[in-house]
Amino acid sequence: MAIWCMALAMDRWRRTRCAPDPAIGRASDYPEDRPHALITETAHGPRIDAVNRAGTLAGAMPGMMLADARTLCPQLAVDPSDPAGDLAFLETLALWAQRWGPWSAIDPPDGLIVDITGAAHLFGGEGALLADAAARLAGRGLAARLAIAPTAGAAWALAHHGPERAILGTDDDAVARLADLPVAALRLDADVLLLLRRLGLKRLGELDGVARHALVRRFRNRRSPGANPLVRMDQLVGQVPEPLLPVIDRPAPLVQRRLLEPIRHRPLLDQVVADLAEDMARLLEGAGMGARRLELGMWKVDGDVLFRRLELAAAARDPAHICRLFAARLDDLDAGFGIELVRLRAAWTEPLALAQRDFEAAAERHGTSLAAFVDRLVTRLGTDAVRRPVAHASHLPERAQRWQPPLASLSPSQGQLAFHARPLKMLDRAESIAVLYATPDGLPRRFRWRGEVHEIARAEGPERIAPEWWRERSTTRLRDYYRVEDDMGRRFWIYRHGIAGDGRGGNPEWFMQGLCA
Template identity: 70%
Template sequence: MKAPNSLSAPPPFPPRRVLAIWCAHLAIDRWRQAEGCRRGEGADAAPVVLVGESAHGPRIAAVNAAAHDQGAAAGMMLADARALCPGLVVHPADPGGDLAFLERLALWAQRWGPWSALDPPDGLIVDITGAAHLFGGEQALVADAVRLMQGRGLAARIALAPTAGAAWALAHFGPQGAILSGEEDIARRLGPLPVAALRLDDDVQLLLRRLGLKRIEDLAMVERENLARRFRNRRAPAANPLVRLDQLLGRLPEPALPVIGVEAPMVQRRLMEPIRHRALLDRVAADLADDMARVLEGQGQGARRLELGLWKVDGDVIFRQLEMSAASRDPAHLVRLFAARLDDVDAGFGIEMVRLRASWTEPLALAQSDLEAAAERHGTSLATCIDRLTVRLGSQAVRRPVPQASHLPERAQRWQPPLAPVRTSQEEFEFHHRPLKILDRPESIAVIYAAPDGLPRVFGWRGRRHVIARAEGPERIAPEWWRERSSVRLRDYYRIEDEEGRRFWIYRHGIAGDGRGGLPEWFIQGLSA
């Protein structure tokens, strides 16, 4: 019997409900919106392909229906597709733009649930737990999602299930608008689907098909210990069918990274009369910089990237972007940087609106200035100097080298932005003696030596013959096994001096009889004073 003052057990949490949205033709749909045409009409009536660069040449990333009917397909080389369809209309693919569009779509999809996550490259996951009653039930919510996605011109397949894996499988391989209720429904409805519905890598799917496991229900016919033994060395979920199966059934958690919308600070001026002169434009830019400084100060932020938009009377829009090395909200500094970006602006019939937006901000706390800092205001700080150089020379021209943890000389250094923090560790700085100048790439040298595993006596480099007078070494450097294949050979480095006093840093690539190739090769990698 329950005690009079005992509390009853709290009601259980509602079961999780996940909505999966698969935009099957995201890139083409986005291109169609940019062209302002409907499906099968206008520019979309011709066979259109979106092409990206690959190591072997242009490769098709997406096709429309007309191109697909004529034999073109995603993943095909452009030259092969032209052989089947000479009249292809080619446009460049934009994976970065597609991802940005998908992020905006994820924020818009939060109308159906409290949070959403990306499922790259063309899908979304929306958690609608406890929100279906706001739309009149799950059937009405799914119908509303299908209708609104079609209204945005997107060919989307939508499914609802208790887990993200089950919803993904139904959206890709099930009927449109399918809804699963519980774990028993998952096992019954998803069993006949192919193993590709488990979101496995291509090589794992090929292996399962060779084993005769073509459907999800076929995995239940195999002892779990046998599958666990076969895939015990595969830790990634996409490489282990047991992990994916447990995630599908809700036995293992599948964390997702929600998309959080952050409003970028923005200020603007709608001008009473269009302006055409540079002096007036500088005055408007200075006013916007003051407004932006007040907004950022109120939020405790500093701008790292600013975008200035100029709306012209004729409908044209001009954008100028500025990226700074450190967070700043100094109006005078911002105005000086933008002055160099406005020299080539053609106002035409006039500019009627100017907008300044901080697309990248970082925390910047208030700091009390020194009472004697008035004299320093006429000077230039390091961050200000770097920003001016970046505006004048470009972001790729202003970099600094920093050490990197690698024993291989060509990997022991990397380039990064000037004021970015440097990772410090004892391993990164404990190097042996290195020459003053290291070649961009090791150059092959012709050597004459008494034995393949010994030091050369004479070597030829860039058309000159060098007789070795003194040598020091070797310093053996093993290959980085976590990056290289097992066939990579060892290196033995020597510091040598020829008869004329010139000093070099050379190495032997490989050891005679190591079973990783033929005779060792010799290279020169550095010059010493």
């Protein structure tokens, strides 16, 4: 069974942004008479990714630039699109759709394929199954088209280009039933579709009437299924298998304590957290995993829920370490009339091999591991306050480094860049200096910086750094860097921005970039 959510992005936006209607238990319908679109910022301006029915009737279309759409529909309201959130929602929807079959797969960006082999009779037949799926999707506020066919390709073609609900039986002639569908039903690339239209092949029946050897000569060098209509036709009728990647639910490790009596005092809560940490450690150890992100949820008697989250620098499952980190997050907790349920969930896990406890005990006696030290810093200072600088592939000093989590692995290109000598201290932003006297070759002999005049006694350079032409404008000027020392022995790293007569601006400018040792 193929499910095509025709307006997935707009439907999801409506579900998440509009006020819920308690009468139906879902988001109330957004007024469809108001044009609305979801946009993405591009280098050329905002582009429309999705638009509702009123916006479509007013002339706005997906892929159109927002400025062009506003000329047709000035009252068009916009919100930013969220492709990553749409994909996550589609994965969740795929797991939910397994109520109709043993497994399901996503068909990005807005479709699902569900294997219903041997399951239709549980719903009273294929027609009743389609009706049940349509009703449940409509109840979740999703507009969808559905189709059932012996192959995934045929089901996709019917869902996207056939009637609203279609069933193709195993005894039906698939080629004859699908002959009137456009060639776009084969899920081909845009350039292949354009080529077929230029050849006069617009329907599947017309494509099936062409001699196969003629198509083989035309498309023999195209390997991917989306670029070869012969492969797609064979998948459509079941002559060539089409592998699909099923969505598998991996439940996050979870432990909880439902308390007989609500607790209000901190020592009792610390004991419950310690017990949950022990349970989580046993659960993770049995799976050979370690936690990178932990979520502690506490349900209060009055119905309020409190959450505390930890993100660890490296995979870990030491109960004592987890308790120490959570202890710092529970100081401002208000238990109110009491907490009756405490739940600990490992939202992010990674493989973690078993270790001998004797070695770990020795490590605890002689010092703290680096990962535990980083976790304690992050808990105290915040995630954004603990970062590690790493080299970045850029010769411009202000772009030559990036910040990443302290224990994240380096990419192959990081740590392998070789530069000339760099100053001990780099200024956050290059500061302009006033050159009072320069030699004929352009090297300053005296300059003023921060109100103080410096006489240059020695100079080394230049080191020329050209602009990054792939990201800069064509008028960007090159830089000549010098290491200079004044008559007081202080050393600086300065550069000249541009060369006289280069045709890219006026006179060169001088800047202070850093302080040398």
